[in-house]
Amino acid sequence: MNRAFLPYVKSLFVAMVAVSSVAYAAEESKAPKADPAKGEAVFTSMACIGCHGPNGNSTIVQNPKLAGQVEQYIVKQLADFKTPQRTNPVMSAIAKTVSDVDAKNVAAYLSAQKPAPGAAKNKDTVELGKKIYRGGIPEKNVPACAGCHGATGNGIPAQFPRLAGQHQEYTIAQLTNFRAGTRNNSVQMTTIAKRMLDDEIQAVADYVAGLK
Known part of the structure; x- marks a missing residue:
């Protein structure tokens, strides 16, 4: 390739990346914002409380505390439970009934809750x-x-x-x-x-x- 032509190619590439970034940001801005109130309603109506506790503070040690959890992480895990990447007899079945919108709403609700503290139990380790x-x-x-x-x-x-x-x-x-x-x-x-x-x-x- 002609070296004199390289600056032009580089500038074109930068411009394309910039346009793509602007387009992506525009699409993101169009997406509806998550609604924590609707998320609470879904969390309650689907009996999630039974396993994860009120406000996501599970008292069952086999089930994770979700209160205060990173919002995007919750959304990703609900999506992953629909795939072979992460399987669980209960959660895989439930996740398949949760829409993408509901998943975002539930995640927004849980991330805003105050997590209950835990405690280390083994002083030797x-x-x-x-x-x-x-x-x-x-x-x-x-x-x-x-x-x-x-x-x-x-x-x-x-x-x-x-x-x-x-x-x-x-x-x-x-x-x-x-x-x-x-x-x-x-x-x-x-x-x-x-x-x-x-x-x-x-x-x-x-x-x-x-x-x-």
């Missing part, structure tokens, strides 16, 4: 959990959990979920499922979990439960 969460396991190429989920476990909106205060049992189950490949909707988490032993998973889960 809390330091190990803290070490892994904050610094990872360098010799195994396990990154610090805080790098994605935040120093206080509150997650990063639109990217990574909130972990703070989550039931130990639920977190252990999910990390174990990632490691076994029975949950495969995150390549990153599958890769990380495969490098962790049971005691390391348990320690991290316990430490996370005590974050606020």
